[in-house]
């Protein structure tokens with residue numbers, strides 16, 4: 001019963017659960033160039049009893065009430081014929097990493113799994129978004145919806161998933177809630193069964209849609225991070241992405257925005273390390289970034305870093321939003337307001353308490 005951080009035993013405890021860690025460890029680079037050790041995986045495994053008890057506290061919100069409404073990797077509530085052309089300024093809300101359970105497990109190193117703090121934060125977010133005027137066209141949550149990995153800790157995951165669905169189902173029904181797939185949602189090294197669980201819980205793990213003159217491509221960055229055990233899924237994802245980019249390129253002046261979990265980079269492609277926990281690898285950057293720029297991708301909105309960051313590669317801006325949930329840096333839990341104009345996209349991050357009640361376009 002040990003918590004092992006980069007090979008060092010820092011804590012042990014006796015409880016109705018035990019904590020295990022894979023012994024994988026690595027180094028990551030902060031934007032200022034400082035190398036910090038990173039724990040790739042640190043998992044809590046808990047007793048069935050405790051997880052069942054937590055699950056029972058959540059009323060059942062049916063999947064159908066919540067799943068993203070996609071068909072063949074297309075969101076079907078935005079009609080292409082209507083949405084393809086930009087008509088007037090509009091906005092959407094981007095958030096990331098509510099990650100129910102992270103604060104107690106990872107930040108407070110508390111062996112007792114609860115996510116009361118995340119519940120408090122997300123309830124406030126829902127309240128603030130519901131009172132926005134005018135209403136956003138949609139609210140996208142860029143991955144790490146829950147902290148527990150379903151294939152590793154199914155009972156704890158179910159309890160956290162139930163909390164997510166209970167809270168986010170309170171978003172005004174006129175504001176579609178979309179999600180993208182994060183590393184915690186399918187594991188750092190996804191397995192086919194993990195992807196199936198994800199799809200059954202949330203809907204397609206990648207999809208496109210048009211909204212207000214912009215083509216949105218919601219990608220599953222986990223295929224780009226590690227597809228060792230899900231090669232076939234990753235190939236289909238890649239095929240789909242190239243097809244979407246080709247379509248975008250064939251339509252002159254088309255605008256493309258990516259929504260994803262793991263950022264391409266934090267500040268620029270000059271970051272030192274070949275492979276960082278917080279970004280996609282240099283190899284992936286080299287293979288993909290020019291293709292994205294070439295297809296007219298303007299922005300990529302990401303999460304995963306639990307801090308705000310971002311930078312530009314040629315004409316494409318990578319925007320990294322801090323977490324709705326636990327913070328790993330100086331930022332406060334919050335969301336980003338993204339305004340879409342005819343010739344530009346503007347965005348601003350707001351800590352939850354500072355989310356405005358009206359958005360000027």
Ligand SMILES: [Zn+2]
Pocket residue numbers: 144182183184261303304305
């Ligand atoms: Zn993540």
